[in-house]
Amino acid sequence: MENFLGSLDYWMFLKAFIIGGLLCVIAQILIDKTKLTPARILVIYVTTGTILGGLGLYKYLVDFAGCGATVPLTGFGNNLAKGVIEEVGKNGFLGAFIGGIKASAGGITAAIFFGYIASLVSKPKMKKQ
Amino acid sequence: MKNIETNKEYQEYVDKMSPNSPIFKNCFNAFWVGGLICVIGQLIFDYFVFRGFSEELTGTIVSISLIFLSAFLTSINVFNKIGKFAGAGSLIPITGFANSIISPAMEYKSEGYVMGVGAKMFTVAGPVLVYGICSSVVVGLLYLLFNAQAVMLV
Numbered sequence: 318m319e320n321f322l323g324s325l326d327y328w329m330f331l332k333a334f335i336i337g338g339l340l341c342v343i344a345q346i347l348i349d350k351t352k353l354t355p356a357r358i359l360v361i362y363v364t365t366g367t368i369l370g371g372l373g374l375y376k377y378l379v380d381f382a383g384c385g386a387t388v389p390l391t392g393f394g395n396n397l398a399k400g401v402i403e404e405v406g407k408n409g410f411l412g413a414f415i416g417g418i419k420a421s422a423g424g425i426t427a428a429i430f431f432g433y434i435a436s437l438v439s440k441p442k443m444k445k446q
Numbered sequence: 447m448k449n450i451e452t453n454k455e456y457q458e459y460v461d462k463m464s465p466n467s468p469i470f471k472n473c474f475n476a477f478w479v480g481g482l483i484c485v486i487g488q489l490i491f492d493y494f495v496f497r498g499f500s501e502e503l504t505g506t507i508v509s510i511s512l513i514f515l516s517a518f519l520t521s522i523n524v525f526n527k528i529g530k531f532a533g534a535g536s537l538i539p540i541t542g543f544a545n546s547i548i549s550p551a552m553e554y555k556s557e558g559y560v561m562g563v564g565a566k567m568f569t570v571a572g573p574v575l576v577y578g579i580c581s582s583v584v585v586g587l588l589y590l591l592f593n594a595q596a597v598m599l600v
Binding site: 320321325329330335336337338339341342344345348349350356358360362367368370371382383384385387388389390392393396397400401402404405406409410412417418423424425427428429431434435436439 | 468477480487489492493496506508509510512514521535538540544547551555563569571574579581582583586587589
């Protein structure tokens with residue numbers, strides 16, 4: 318454990334904090350200043366991430382900020398694009414239909430599975446917020 | 447602070463105060479909560495890389511861990527409170543995507559397991575997946591078009 322703590326790059330944490338925070342601030346400004354619903358903002362983020370990933374630009378942000386770039390939803394989009402490009406390189410045309418989901422299968426499956434489990438264990442009528 | 451006597455004065459006061467201060471506060475909260483979630487992700491990432499996992503696999507582990515955390519906090523009704531406080535700060539990280547699946551799944555349980563839980567899960571996540579996947583296919587096709595080496599494989 319001490320080795321692990323010693324191996325940590327604290328500069329990377331600061332960069333992840335700032336970039337991750339800024340991506341959230343952009344969305345917050347969009348929420349407050351426009352009439353975009355959260356669903357639309359998530360769609361915009363994931364699509365932007367895919368386009369930037371497809372152009373090969375998003376990886377510079379990932380190199381710079383690590384999880385500050387991969388944890389926000391733009392990182393999910395980038396992951397889709399990255400997976401698709403990798404798979405197209407391997408399998409050609411078919412790869413365009415395989416790569417995206419393949420690369421993000423873990424996250425999607427986890428969200429669906431944990432969501433289902435949560436609905437099983439929760440009481441049917443939640444108190445209204 | 448001077449006394450506010452007429453409606454007009456009150457309106458001016460509201461106009462002066464309201465457009466700026468909430469957005470600044472919202473952005474500040476979104477910034478530090480969003481940043482903190484990314485830092486937690488980075489900590490998990492560093493730990494599994496330290497344990498010898500590949501970086502690619504670790505990316506998936508980080509997603510799954512944060513999604514699990516989000517599911518847990520949603521099911522004990524804490525995530526909604528964080529969301530109210532942090533706004534986009536908890537929406538934009540993968541936790542928000544997970545919450546958008548988990549929260550309706552719990553809420554619509556009363557409408558049954560198939561058309562309630564099964565269908566309503568994707569109210570927000572559905573569009574995200576549709577646009578994400580479709581744009582990734584377009585990226586793949588364009589890459590195929592502009593990359594001679596990949597075209598050779600067809």
